[in-house]
Amino acid sequence: MTITVIPATTPPSTGIAVVGNLTDIGGSANQQFFDDGTNGDQTPGDNIYSYLAVIPGDITGGFRNVTATVSDAQGRTVNLNQVLTINAPLPDDDPLLFGNPSNATADIANENNYLMLKPQYSLSYNRSKATPNWVAWRVDTTWLGDAPRQDDFRPDTALPVGWYRVESADYTGSGYDRGHMCPSGDRTRSxxxxxATFLMTNMVPQLPANNQGPWEQFESYTRTLANQGNEIYVIxxxxGNAGTIAQGRIVIPLVTWKVVLILPNGTNDLSRVNKGTRAFGIIVPNQPPLNQSTPWRNFRVTVDAVEILTGYDFFSKIPKGTQEIIERRRDRE
Structure with a gap:
């Protein structure tokens, strides 16, 4: 956060101080801002006062107010207010309620398993592949409405500074779709x-026969389940690596996969999972030959099978005995 200060001249300002109230984002009520090249400040002595704030990992999404006061030794003050938007899961709608499958973190040093939390979905981003490793979201009828498809594919400016930000045009002429992980159709409330589903961090190079075939069929099926009174947790x-597009910047996956856990609508979801809870996965080839009309059920597998493929641990917060039963069960519905 930065505040640009224009010192007074009559008489000249001395002893300028900038203090912010960061309690609404988990910080101090009297946080000093700096103009000495530390604490996020870029250039000492340029009258741009800065503070690099870290948002606590457990803070919920929404709007937050940050206020600040600028003062000088001559008794002059200016009060400032800024509204920040915290991109984090909404209360009671955390798609990682049952666990973080790769233990992704929001540490920029963890660049190939970088956790990004958004109100609409959460994801683990892989800088070296320029795609997500996984995207997690929850769908029920509260997420479904009549908002039209936006088609506003664009770079994700929430990526750390200096990381390549994939452009929509990077997929042009590649022979691959800009394949949504969290689908547009699951986020039509507004x-x-x-x-938000058209951010390029939510996209992977997807074979058209996959994206427009069994993948889309399965997306529609999960929305049908939601309309029947269920909530579905999806990852x-x-x-795999089948080559690259965009001059080597973006890796083409060999397969795409999903796991789902399905519950009747309700509250206290973690405590409601039992040995009869329905959970399964799909693994769909992302290379030819693939028939677009092949039913999605032909690619259905156990959750265990997706764990073996990826090395991830799904639903790790569910008690071990229950987790083992629902993850090895073959789905027949």
Missing amino acids: IPDNS SGVH
Whole structure:
């Protein structure tokens, strides 16, 4: 956060101080801002006062107010207010309630398993592949409405500074679709929700026969389940390397996969999972030959099978005995 200060001249300002109230984002009520090249400040002595704030990992999404006061030794003050938007899961709608499958973290040093939390979905980003490792979201009828498809594919500016930000044009002429992980159709409650699914961090190079065939069929099936009174926790991702597009920047996956856990609508979801809870996965080839009309059920597997493929641990917060039963069960519905 930065505040640009224009010192007074009559008489000249001395002893300038900038203090912010960061309690709404988990910080101090009297946080000093700096103009000495530390604490996030870029250039000492340029009258741009800065503070690099870390948002606690357990803070919920929404709007937060940050206020600040600028003062000088001559007794002059200026009060400032800024509204920040915290991109984090909404209360009671955390798609990682049952566990973080790869133990992704929001540490920029963890660049190939980098956790990004958004109101609409959460993801683990892989800088070296320029795709997500996985994307997690929850769908029920509260997420479904009549907002139109936005088609506003664009770079994700939430990526750390200096990381390549994939452009929509990077897929042009590649022979691969900009394949959504969290689908547009699962986020139609509002235009901002739908627009969020078109960030390129939610995309992978997907074979058209996959994306427009069994993949889309399965997306529609999970929305049918939601409309029947269920809530579905979905984690979707990629595996393998079949080459690259965009001058080598973006890796083409060999397969795409999903795991789902299905519960009747309710509250206290973690405590409601039992040995009869329905959970399964799909693994779909992302290379030819693939018939677009092949039913999605032909690619159905156990959750265990997706864990073996990826090395991830799904639903790790569910008690071990229950987790083992639902993950090895073959789905027949």
